Amino acid sequence: MNTSSAAQNTAGQLNRRQWLATGLSSLAGLAGMHTTHTQAAAQEPLQARLKFSSWLKPVRGDLKQQLDFVERSGFEAVELRGTIANNKQSWLKALKDRPLKVSGMDWGHFTLMVSDSAAERQKAVDSLKAAIDAAHELSAPVLVCVPPRYGQPTAVPDAATSRKILLETLTPLGELAAKAGTCIGIEPVRRKSVNCLHTLVDGASFCRDTKSPGFCIVADFCIMMEEETNLTGAMLSGGSHIHQVHLANRGRNLPGENAEDERPFLEGFRGLKMIGYNGYCSFEGGQIETYEQNVGKCMSFLRDLWARA
């Protein structure tokens, strides 16, 4: 843990020095200008830092064994998924007295939220409200939410209608989230799976339009490699709306497992350094057969790219 933190700090400081030396700090001011007004006013970028979190899906054992692995592997946090109401008590208990933070919790997708049935929409709103309470109890800074999915029992309306309904329905919940110290995290997802919000600029402009600090975006490398055209540009467009990053390669495997992984991660990390990103980068890739064996090597691969970005 200490060694990896030190390595991250060195990379972060180097990055900050490089910026100030090259005049990129003024670009950082521009990148953050739409949202973090105090930051923009100070004309000083946040200090970017690479902080790893892990999901639990490919980790063997019960919850205690999974968290033990995550902790001793040098992760700073864990990303939780599963029905929040069913799991909240066991998560709280298992995390008590551990140094691990919670980077985020996976709430689900907004399909019911845009249903033409008022009862279904209300069910979705109630579920998200309960998740906001749980995020508060678990100190989870982000609730990961996916746009309306095609192929669910509930049909989804067109993109423009969905965006409008989501804006109207979610905006009041954003206030609740902000008060609870968490954020409703919109995760842009590929256009073949969801009907709107496919790119970081889509997500960031949605957050902007809510005019609420209770929204953020989740930048998932696996999705971005399919939907974005330039990952530095995407991260700049996401700017200070990005509160969570998901790490996986194009095949939802560990970054570095494919030969072509280097370039997009370098490109994306460069953008994250430009915006002074210091939220968690959470693994959301890898297979149960190889995750425990390979994730350390993958962290080294990513730390090296971060330092070079």
Place this chain on the structure above:
Amino acid sequence: MNTSSAAQNTAGQLNRRQWLATGLSSLAGLAGMHTTHTQAAAQEPLQARLKFSSWLKPVRGDLKQQLDFVERSGFEAVELRGTIANNKQSWLKALKDRPLKVSGMDWGHFTLMVSDSAAERQKAVDSLKAAIDAAHELSAPVLVCVPPRYGQPTAVPDAATSRKILLETLTPLGELAAKAGTCIGIEPVRRKSVNCLHTLVDGASFCRDTKSPGFCIVADFCIMMEEETNLTGAMLSGGSHIHQVHLANRGRNLPGENAEDERPFLEGFRGLKMIGYNGYCSFEGGQIETYEQNVGKCMSFLRDLWARA
């Protein structure tokens, strides 16, 4: 003309030197990587240059008088709009033996192209084919095309369906355009006006998906200030797909006429310099009462920002 060209070259060269000095050149390689493979392979950015073009709408007089004004004001090119078939001969005649180039021609919007009537779709295809021929005759590098508009006599399908129809219908026309030395230029337009293709990454991923060199995007500052969240990020996402830039402020007036114009133009120009943009920046703003008087001042304002970006 000579003075302004010299000023632009100095800014361009300075920019190139700054890049090479600061390591931004590697970022440029990343920015261009998705499309201009030869450029990416060379790891050397194109030399960005600010080249002005003007539209004719706010210029008084007949076509000859309008072109005289544009020429003596130091523009390198003119952007043509109006029904192409009706105007082609008079444009050819009026431009003969002038130094002015044609930066682009305004074709229209794709509304009929996504109609559920095969006859209407065919009419749109035939019109675009004729425009490609005209672009060839006038050496216009870009045919400016707007996504399907709401509020036309023909209703538009949802965003996903429209994008799919446009991809299928336009891709073969892209080959024609490339052979004719022009490009079908997708101009992202605000979401309240058109049903799809609202941001530069939307336009760039559309171009990418055609797999044809006959497509490009048109980056309009007036639109971008409403739809994008960061103009540097937008330009990086557009990358080498950007073949045309439209200059206007948020109110479709001349850049610099509002106090808040400086920041977005600086931000956008920074992105254009990063991607080594050297296509035309064409005025598409201003009022007939003030354009002729103010456009020179506006060009100075923009040249100053370009040098600082």
